[in-house]
Amino acid sequence: MDRLDRELERAPRQATPAADLWPGIEDRLAPKPHRRLLRAAAALLIFATGVAAGLGIAGRGPTPAGTAGPEPARSPFDTAAEVQREGSEYLAAMARLRTLGGASPAEALARSQGYEAALVVIATASREVAVAADLATPTAGLEEQAGLVRTAASRRVSALWSERAAVSAEEEVR
Amino acid sequence: MSQPNSPPDPTGGDDDALVRRFRQGDHVAFRALYEFHHRRVFALALRLTASREEAEEVTQDTFVTAWRQRAAFRAEAAVSTWLHGIALRLCRQRWRGLLRRRRRDERHGRESYRQTVERAMPGARLDLEVALTTLPPRMRTAVVLHKVEGYTMAETASLMGIADGTVKTHVYRALTLLKQRLGDGSWTA
Numbered sequence: 001m002d003r004l005d006r007e008l009e010r011a012p013r014q015a016t017p018a019a020d021l022w023p024g025i026e027d028r029l030a031p032k033p034h035r036r037l038l039r040a041a042a043a044l045l046i047f048a049t050g051v052a053a054g055l056g057i058a059g060r061g062p063t064p065a066g067t068a069g070p071e072p073a074r075s076p077f078d079t080a081a082e083v084q085r086e087g088s089e090y091l092a093a094m095a096r097l098r099t100l101g102g103a104s105p106a107e108a109l110a111r112s113q114g115y116e117a118a119l120v121v122i123a124t125a126s127r128e129v130a131v132a133a134d135l136a137t138p139t140a141g142l143e144e145q146a147g148l149v150r151t152a153a154s155r156r157v158s159a160l161w162s163e164r165a166a167v168s169a170e171e172e173v174r
Numbered sequence: 175m176s177q178p179n180s181p182p183d184p185t186g187g188d189d190d191a192l193v194r195r196f197r198q199g200d201h202v203a204f205r206a207l208y209e210f211h212h213r214r215v216f217a218l219a220l221r222l223t224a225s226r227e228e229a230e231e232v233t234q235d236t237f238v239t240a241w242r243q244r245a246a247f248r249a250e251a252a253v254s255t256w257l258h259g260i261a262l263r264l265c266r267q268r269w270r271g272l273l274r275r276r277r278r279d280e281r282h283g284r285e286s287y288r289q290t291v292e293r294a295m296p297g298a299r300l301d302l303e304v305a306l307t308t309l310p311p312r313m314r315t316a317v318v319l320h321k322v323e324g325y326t327m328a329e330t331a332s333l334m335g336i337a338d339g340t341v342k343t344h345v346y347r348a349l350t351l352l353k354q355r356l357g358d359g360s361w362t363a
Contacts, residue, residue, distance in 0.1 A: 004353060007302055008321035014213035015220050015294040021234050022208060028238045 040100065040114055043093035048121045050086055094118055108156060193253060197244050204244075208237055211254055215261050217295065221318045222265040224307035226290040232268070236261040258323070259333050262315065269311050305355045309348050312336075316344035317352070 097114045100107075195203035215236050219229035239260050240247075247256055291303045306314055312334070319330040320341065327345075331338045 004349060004356075005321065007299055008317070009324070011302065011322045012295040012298050013217055013323060015217035015229075015291075016213060017216050017230050017233065018226060018290075018293065019230065021212060021216075021230055021237075022205070024234045025208070025237050025241075028234065029241055 040093055040097045041110065041117075043089065043096070044114060044117050044121070047086060047090050047093065048117060051121055051125055090118075090121070108160060112152075112156070189253075190249065193247070193249055197247060197249075199244070204237075204241055207240075207253060211257050212237065214254060215257050218258055218318065218323065219261050219265060220290070220294060221303070221306055221322070222262070222311070222315060223268060224287050226286070226294070228268055232261055232264045235264050239264070255325075255329070255333070258319075262319075262333055265315075266311075301356060302352075305352050308355055309351055313344045313348035313351070316341050317348035320345050321349075 097111060097118070100111060192203050192206055196207055212233055216229055216233045219232035219236070220226065223229050223232060236257055240257060243260075247253070287307060288300055288304055291298050291300055295303070306318065309317065315334060316330060319325045319333060320327060325333065327338050327341050331341045334341065
């Protein structure tokens, strides 16, 4: 073993950073429920807007021959691929919404609004599918569920507020 | 694992319990692992990036990644080896940008690296540390992991994702280049 080998083996294996790195790590790992909720809500809004725009365009009926439509004609394959892509994004947004934490009344309300929006969107979409595929309309149940979600969310938020008020009152008494 | 100048393990016999708690998502255990390992991760990142700022970012990213991937950690490997593996991958992702920056402002970079080493690693041989940063990234990685960190050839090969023979070649060439660059016959004595 020569001198270079020995010096390399003796070289320090530890180094001290100039600043404390832990706060940066904690900050990166801290849950940011509001930001995640906003992202999920934005994803749902974009999807709902897309569905509404699609339904609006479909409601206008066929464009008269010789007049230019708002969009160039697209192949059925492109349109089917678009439906599949948007559907996947909807499912991904729902999965994100499902895994969100946060127990405050505001966060619970935001989540419930997300579920309600999701049910309204899926009900509208299923009606469109039923019309397009000439099926019996399967939407009544979904719309009813959206109403149930709304009612349950209101009750839950009220209960959370009451619970929080009771805890505050107890703390004041102490 | 041969690690002749490893610091004593402060967790002692509780290391397994600490790692188990970390894997279960215990923040206190995570903080304890950080306190014990971050200086070693930082030293490796500093030698591989030759930049204090980059090394600090790599160290933070290493622990953020470790926390997020804690369920994937297999207890049969040492935590330090696992953390070094993560840090190594993160350094690799930065090499292209680092090489560009060093070409642009090489002289200034070396001066500031020398100052960083003086502050961060008291007792380190500055000429040797600076000479290490002149090696091509793979050679530098191989010689730092094998000679400085004390990993065996097989462990170094596993961390780098290359064959043992390639590690041997990198280390041999790195040592030859270091001797040339240090420019002093006494290094071979």
